[in-house]
Amino acid sequence: MTAFQPFEMERMMSKYEQGVEYNLSESGVHPLLLRELLDEQPGSLEKLLDTDINYPHVNGIPELRQNIARLYPGAAPENVLVTVGAIEANYISIRTLLSPGDECVIMLPNYMQIWGIAKNHNLKIKTFQLQEKEGWGMNVAELEDAVTSETKLIAVCNPNNPTGHTLSEAEMDTIIACAGRSGAWILSDEVYRGADRVSEEENASFYGRYDKAIAVGSMSKAYGLPGLRLGWTVAPEETTNEIWARHEYTTLSATMLSNKLAAIALSPEVRPRLIQRARDYIRRGFPILKEWLDSHENTFSLTPPDASAIAFIRYNLDINSTEFVNRLCKEKGVLIVPGDHFGMDHFLRISFGLPKDYLVRALDRIHELVVELT
Numbered sequence: 001m002t003a004f005q006p007f008e009m010e011r012m013m014s015k016y017e018q019g020v021e022y023n024l025s026e027s028g029v030h031p032l033l034l035r036e037l038l039d040e041q042p043g044s045l046e047k048l049l050d051t052d053i054n055y056p057h058v059n060g061i062p063e064l065r066q067n068i069a070r071l072y073p074g075a076a077p078e079n080v081l082v083t084v085g086a087i088e089a090n091y092i093s094i095r096t097l098l099s100p101g102d103e104c105v106i107m108l109p110n111y112m113q114i115w116g117i118a119k120n121h122n123l124k125i126k127t128f129q130l131q132e133k134e135g136w137g138m139n140v141a142e143l144e145d146a147v148t149s150e151t152k153l154i155a156v157c158n159p160n161n162p163t164g165h166t167l168s169e170a171e172m173d174t175i176i177a178c179a180g181r182s183g184a185w186i187l188s189d190e191v192y193r194g195a196d197r198v199s200e201e202e203n204a205s206f207y208g209r210y211d212k213a214i215a216v217g218s219m220s221k222a223y224g225l226p227g228l229r230l231g232w233t234v235a236p237e238e239t240t241n242e243i244w245a246r247h248e249y250t251t252l253s254a255t256m257l258s259n260k261l262a263a264i265a266l267s268p269e270v271r272p273r274l275i276q277r278a279r280d281y282i283r284r285g286f287p288i289l290k291e292w293l294d295s296h297e298n299t300f301s302l303t304p305p306d307a308s309a310i311a312f313i314r315y316n317l318d319i320n321s322t323e324f325v326n327r328l329c330k331e332k333g334v335l336i337v338p339g340d341h342f343g344m345d346h347f348l349r350i351s352f353g354l355p356k357d358y359l360v361r362a363l364d365r366i367h368e369l370v371v372e373l374t
Contacts, residue, residue: 008112009112012325024352025336027161029195040265053257055256060082061256061259067268069234079207081233083251084253090117097187101124103126106118106155107128109343110155111189132303151179155189160192164310186206191220191221194278215233218231223278229255230258285359286304286352288356288359289311293313298316299316299374300315309352309354321347
């Protein structure tokens with residue numbers, strides 16, 4: 001059997017998320033009911049009932065691709081490829097753009113999928129860090145040192161998973177300048193775009209700001225529809241066609257019903273209401289989490305996230321983060337994500353975009369373990 005780097009966080013979640021009483025490991029807001037989504041567009045149920053359960057357009061139905069294109073400056077449906085989640089979008093983008101031995105530069109901390117793909121496909125990995133002491137701002141000097149004439153791709157997550165940091169205009173411009181000097185692609189995972197905690201304006205996409213940018217999106221995080229398993233890439237048309245060719249070797253297409261439901265969710269009438277719903281969950285949940293953290297004096301510290309429904313929390317306890325999470329799962333029935341999964345021990349990633357009673361009860365269980373350890 002070939003050497004393989006497992007996706008540690010997703011493997012843990014696959015094993016335990018369906019068996020715990022309280023799941024605070026997910027990174028999106030509380031999911032919608034199907035009824036809630038269909039109620040957003042009167043008459044949509046009857047149209048769905050008349051749908052052939054057939055293959056959809058392999059690259060995504062036209063209505064959906066049009067709705068996605070509207071979200072990106074200068075994009076057209078021909079620039080959009082619909083995939084089975086952002087996870088497929090990231091995978092086939094990397095497999096399209098890079099060959100074994102190629103150099104890629106990856107933002108850390110990050111959702112570690114691209115790092116794992118790079119390990120498993122023998123890419124040369126270089127990294128640059130977001131800095132906790134700078135409010136999770138970017139280490140510009142480290143990025144500039146990492147990017148060379150050999151760099152083929154810079155991978156970022158904006159807003160960031162796990163920190164919730166949103167890149168500033170200046171940080172984006174720096175990444176673009178570095179990519180431009182080497183002719184590198186920018187692969188921007190933007191699944192939290194719109195899920196703002198403090199701003200009323202959505203952060204900008206890299207697409208439309210640089211001619212070799214690929215933006216990745218998803219229905220999972222800002223829309224509360226993870227069960228659709230639907231994502232996308234937005235890229236130059238020629239590149240979209242190349243990624244599409246790899247899509248035909250992996251999943252072929254997302255389902256017809258996922259395409260139809262996502263088209264409803266991203267319609268100009270419905271999307272703003274779903275974005276507001278996500279922001280409401282985030283803005284109601286964060287003060288609950290913050291008050292809970294503050295009640296544990298000298299145990300936790302947090303740089304508040306700009307966006308997303310997750311917080312990356314430093315803790316001051318004499319226990320490894322994976323051991324803490326394992327004990328929490330087994331003894332208290334609560335699942336969160338250890339900092340080890342991002343290469344950063346003594347951190348925990350906790351989701352808070354959840355119903356109040358659920359979140360409070362879960363935090364009470366975490367408190368029990370904290371008390372036992374202090």
